[in-house]
Amino acid sequence: MNKAFWKNKKVLITGNTGFKGSWLSRILLNACADVYGYALPNECQKSIFNAIDLEKEVKCCYGDICDEEKLGNFIAECKPDVVFHLAAQPIVRLSYEIPVETYKTNVLGTAVLLNSLRKSQSVKAIVNVTTDKVYENNDKNSFFSERDRLGGYDPYSNSKACSELVTSSFVSSFFNPEEYGKTHSTAIATARAGNVIGGGDFAPDRLVPDLIRAYEKGEAVVLRNPNSVRPWQNVLEPLSLYIELAQRLYEKGTQYNGAYNIGPRKEDCLSVIEVIKKFSSYIPLKFEISSNAVKAPHEAKLLTLNSQKAYDMLGFKDKWDIDSNIEYTALWYKKQIENENMKQVTDDIISTYFG
Numbered sequence: 001m002n003k004a005f006w007k008n009k010k011v012l013i014t015g016n017t018g019f020k021g022s023w024l025s026r027i028l029l030n031a032c033a034d035v036y037g038y039a040l041p042n043e044c045q046k047s048i049f050n051a052i053d054l055e056k057e058v059k060c061c062y063g064d065i066c067d068e069e070k071l072g073n074f075i076a077e078c079k080p081d082v083v084f085h086l087a088a089q090p091i092v093r094l095s096y097e098i099p100v101e102t103y104k105t106n107v108l109g110t111a112v113l114l115n116s117l118r119k120s121q122s123v124k125a126i127v128n129v130t131t132d133k134v135y136e137n138n139d140k141n142s143f144f145s146e147r148d149r150l151g152g153y154d155p156y157s158n159s160k161a162c163s164e165l166v167t168s169s170f171v172s173s174f175f176n177p178e179e180y181g182k183t184h185s186t187a188i189a190t191a192r193a194g195n196v197i198g199g200g201d202f203a204p205d206r207l208v209p210d211l212i213r214a215y216e217k218g219e220a221v222v223l224r225n226p227n228s229v230r231p232w233q234n235v236l237e238p239l240s241l242y243i244e245l246a247q248r249l250y251e252k253g254t255q256y257n258g259a260y261n262i263g264p265r266k267e268d269c270l271s272v273i274e275v276i277k278k279f280s281s282y283i284p285l286k287f288e289i290s291s292n293a294v295k296a297p298h299e300a301k302l303l304t305l306n307s308q309k310a311y312d313m314l315g316f317k318d319k320w321d322i323d324s325n326i327e328y329t330a331l332w333y334k335k336q337i338e339n340e341n342m343k344q345v346t347d348d349i350i351s352t353y354f355g
């Protein structure tokens with residue numbers, strides 16, 4: 001990470017109160033960027049945002065991403081150089097319960113944001129964070145590259161594919177590369193990362209937060225699919241890609257426009273049970289394997305991404321293997337349970353990763 005580049009840059013992060021947004025805010029604050037955040041207020045006390053006291057250092061505006069007036073006024077006030085768009089309803093299962101709300105936030109929200117940025121004219125680089133689930137997935141263990149067809153089975157995945165389409169339309173219509181340097185000076189990319197783990201995630205219906213919640217209550221987690229293999233990547237890996245991508249867009253312009261996959265290496269795909277066993281060497285987790293098949297909503301099976309474009313164009317390389325990933329994730333939760341200074345713990349993990 002080029003800290004000199006980020007010093008004093010005005011950076012707007014939407015979804016800054018969430019798991020990824022909080023880590024991203026902390027990394028950029030450590031690089032002396034001027035960080036602004038736009039998100040919904042944090043409803044639960046337990047969050048990395050609260051644990052590392054980000055409200056003191058990020059200039060926050062609380063509002064709905066679809067609130068054009070509030071978001072527009074905030075953008076006019078902060079005049080960002082760079083925008084990372086992370087605000088979303090990101091939970092697959094919840095998207096089955098609140099599909100319309102999910103589409104509203106994830107699709108209309110992207111349009112409202114890009115339209116507000118179009119009016120502001122200060123921004124030079126925008127990274128829209130989507131997901132590996134944007135692809136049309138036939139559950140045959142595909143290995144997706146950026147040129148594969150978009151789709152998405154459930155409302156979350158599909159809404160993120162729509163967010164990609166909205167971005168593509170705004171690029172063609174308002175931030176066209178042919179007009180770069182004439183009518184606008186904005187370069188835009190999307191980044192499609194897989195599921196990540198890392199300290200400070202307290203979202204419902206994700207394995208590591210579920211395990212930690214159960215551990216704190218002294219309960220066992222019931223595993224329905226212990227042998228299902230999933231990719232495990234540390235949250236810092238895609239965040240480092242978003243940061244590098246934003247810098248390239250800012251400095252080199254629209255030649256870096258487009259979509260970028262960012263997934264873990266094949267060797268970092270492990271079964272749930274293997275991950276829990278590794279985790280248990282740091283935090284003694286209890287789990288039970290359910291013998292009853294429970295009818296759950298459809299979720300895409302193993303998704304793997306071809307990240308060659310990110311390797312070639314951005315020089316991206318995963319830094320942590322699965323063991324380091326689990327070690328630093330477990331360390332964060334362990335220290336939090338022990339009431340340590342979480343800002344310090346988080347900063348130590350960031351400096352270990354970025355060097």
Ligand SMILES: NC(=O)c1ccc[n+]([C@@H]2O[C@H](COP(=O)([O-])OP(=O)(O)OC[C@H]3O[C@@H](n4cnc5c(N)ncnc54)[C@H](O)[C@@H]3O)[C@@H](O)[C@H]2O)c1
Nearest residue numbers: 015017018019020039040064065086087088090194195196
């Ligand atoms: N965590 C993962 O494994 C993962 C994987 C791939 C992609 N992503 C993407 O990364 C982004 C961040 O995910 P996360 O895990 O940090 O999620 P999170 O739930 O922890 O955070 C979501 C953030 O979005 C904000 N938000 C939600 N609805 C909003 C609305 N209507 N208006 C304004 N703000 C709103 C929340 O306040 C919060 O700050 C999302 O776009 C998600 O789709 C996450």
